[in-house]
Amino acid sequence: MLEPSTVDEAAAAIKTLDGPVHPTGAGSHGVPAVGDTLSTGKLNRILEHNPGDFTAVLEAGVPLAEAQEAFAKAGQWLALDPPAGGTIGGLVATADSGPARHRYGGVRDLVIGITVVLSDGTVARAGGKVIKNVAGYDLAKLFAGSYGTLGLIAEVAVRLHPLPLRTATLTGASADPGRLQAAVRKLNSRPLEANCLDIAWTGHSGQVLVRFGGHTAAERAEAARPLLDGLDDVTVSTDDDAIWAAQRQSQRHPDGVTLKVSGRPTDLEKVLARGEPVVGRAGLGLYWVRGPAEAEWVADVRAALTPRACSIVDGAAPAGVDPWPAPDRGALEVMRRVKARFDPARVFRPGAFVGGI
Incomplete structure (x- = not known):
């Protein structure tokens, strides 16, 4: 070494x-x-x-x-x-x-x-x-x-x-992906200046989570309550570190596969409707979908969510699948040229990136 x-x-x-x-x-x-x-x-x-x-x-x-x-x-x-x-x-x-x-x-x-x-x-x-x-x-x-x-x-x-000295999180729940999608759309249309706008889905029900930071975090969270009027159990928490630690932790799945879906905010309902556990940046269209380490499951999710790119964060080797989605031919050619320019001798992790670069 x-x-x-x-x-x-x-x-x-x-x-x-x-x-x-x-x-x-x-x-x-x-x-x-x-x-x-x-x-x-x-x-x-x-x-x-x-x-x-x-x-x-x-x-x-x-x-x-x-x-x-x-x-x-x-x-x-x-x-x-x-x-x-x-x-x-x-x-x-x-x-x-x-x-x-x-x-x-x-x-x-x-x-x-x-x-x-x-x-x-x-x-x-x-x-x-x-x-x-x-x-x-x-x-x-x-x-x-x-x-x-x-x-x-x-x-x-x-x-x-x-560094935000105070934080507060507004949450609302629903078992209906469509209602969660509507709430995210409403939140995205307002100038809230929220630090985080996330989704958490267990496979059967979920939450929209909005975090505010700064001296007026709690007041701003309370003021945003009406935007979640279509959801259940709307609450504001000022002791919210554990909530967000759980969100981060759910982006990994060491005992199975985690697929990172690079999509759009409007894809949320489609992603949740599959019934797998999901966390994600609801306002950005990034989702982490967790499932078994099985090649068939990975192929099924990728097919259902096409044309969105689905890369594997955890579990590619146990599932026996390529961690990278199939790239666009033009994009792959550009990436190959970049690799040849910066690493012509193929010293750095050859064959490990998209398209075997």
Whole structure:
């Protein structure tokens, strides 16, 4: 296992490789290993934190929880709350996210600069340390969600946000997917400035969950009650951390398969009507569907939800299926060219990405 402690050490190590390599952080995202392991465990320093600018620069191996603890001392946070936690580099590589994505966006929206090591040992940098930065090619967006197939993410510059000191969650329940869909449509049409807008579905009934943050969180949640007048058991909770921890946890299913559906808010009723447990970002059209580790079940869901892309978060190997949906031929050709440009020697996790890239 390679375990460099500096970017230069990482570049030197990669330059001498004669086979495939698998970059890894904490291993919390369950990405299957391809080749020798290159760990970012010793690239674990917070290099800069600029509270006045709401920015920070971190090495890839910094645990997200550790970074959040440091930022919280200044009343700030990196507005990412993925279910698996893990390291900064792993979070960028997998583009993982949680309920806060509704307001703050995904990884690609919060990374403003990046340093990567390519397969020939070249160290490439893009972006910067200020939020309004348009210099250079946006490598950060390209590497977000690349699953370690283009190069090693070594350092990341991120934008921060004020840490909400108070939160409150408005919930409403129904066993009718159509009523939940109507409530989400109504909520989406109003300028609520909610931190989160989620759905939770057990397979037979579910809830719409809306979280507010800030000093007036409880008052805003109460004011939004009429928007859920078509649902049952409408309540407001100011002790809501456990609610959202459960939402994040339900995005994973270590004993079965979790399919991530990249769709539209209007797909909600169709997704819920299948009868499987679901959580999701109701306002964004992202859903995590849980089921058995069976190839037939995966194929059935994918066929029912076509043309929406359904990728597998957990359980691809036990189910014996490709974790990636079949890509558009034009998009696949573009991705192949990008892979050839950044990793012509196919050092980084060859064959592990969409279309066998």
